[in-house]
Amino acid sequence: MRKSEEAAYRELVTTRLDAWRRTAYLICRDWHRADDLVGQTIEKLYLRWRKLSEVRDIDAYVRGMLGRAWLDELRRPHRRELTVSQVRDIDATVEEDASDEVAARLGLSELLDRLAPRKRVILILRFYCDLSVEETADLLGITEGTVKSQTAKGLQTLRELATADFHEVGAEK
């Protein structure tokens, strides 16, 4: 890679790094894994840099790479079953700080956790990264119909989960 190309690469990555990390975190729900995902993706980006001159929106392309890399990872059987030695404690201070914002944040966070990975990735690419149906389909290697149906199902699932949680909370009160 020429010096000018390296400078362009460095500028893009340093500028967009936090945004990519935030997208990766939404996708995989763990900051360590998000950093691994982004680290690997920017390495691939370096290797492919010269071939990306015709890519219209590199930022969208990278976000697609993140989603695709994570779904690839999930296809491995060891990823489908959680095996942990200890259950992580929930931070008690969260309950004390019961502001609407924190409650809303925890609400969507938990709902995202319960969403199937592919639906989660599609919703994130569509509504957090503002990608079109066509772009999402192309980046994930699936049909536009699948993107549309998974988006609709994902939003419906979020609504159902949120409603169920609302009723549960109401019943407790």
Place this chain on the structure above:
Amino acid sequence: MDLKEQFDATIGHTPATSIDVDATMTRMRRRMWTVRGTAAAMTVGLAAAGAMLAWPMLANTQQPSPNSGQQRAELPAAATPETEQAIAARLTGAVQAKLGALLPGATLVPNWAGHDAAVVYPERPVAVPTTLPWNQMRAQADVQDQLGTGFVDVLIGRTTADPNATDYCLPEGAIARQGTTQATTWAGECSVRAPMGYPLGIFASCAEYDEVLDGEDTCTEQTTAAGDHVVMLRGTHQFRVDVARADGTAVIVMSGSRAHAGGTRPTPSLTIEQMVALATDPGLAL
């Protein structure tokens, strides 16, 4: 608050990162130099080998030393393990030869991800630090023929973990591999450990299968006469074949039609039978 703002609120504060962009660039620069250096060394090596082969023909008046045969016999047998690059090169030859035989007249071109067409490269799962050895080999390509553009994607790994592999420490919160434990607390620094060289995540049977392709997938399985267990997934525009081979090699072959990207090809580039033929090819053994 719209959904995007809610997503942002969900993420909350972005913690400091361990990613060092300059270190990444230095590492990748070195890696590219290493690849080039290896290629150059191979060229020099091949030239030297050619010169050695040509030498007796050029100098056939010279008699070989009476001790040369004995010296050759005393040389220890080569026990050097196959390098990552050598495995990738060997598998590239096998994959390209098989695809050439299965798809006469088709052209293989780089796909959207930009990898060289049907050239095998080592791939590491996300959880594995890049400083550690490869976990699986992969080759991808778009396939162009008279029906349009489709694609093929081949992953090659092992059906079981490498028993000689060294353990490594997973990041905090990482998920240990199913079946082989390793989710143990380790004094002090490491909470989750897993062995290196863990197996390729194939579907060992249709019972394990979940929705991975187009949403209308069907799954069938069979065991070949050679003892290779084959799981075949059929989607609308994508097929996937997972093979646990009797020789310990695990192979995943995926093929699709690129219909989602406006392609006109009605079916994947490879049939299920062709994908099975590729996945069970003896040349793909690790």
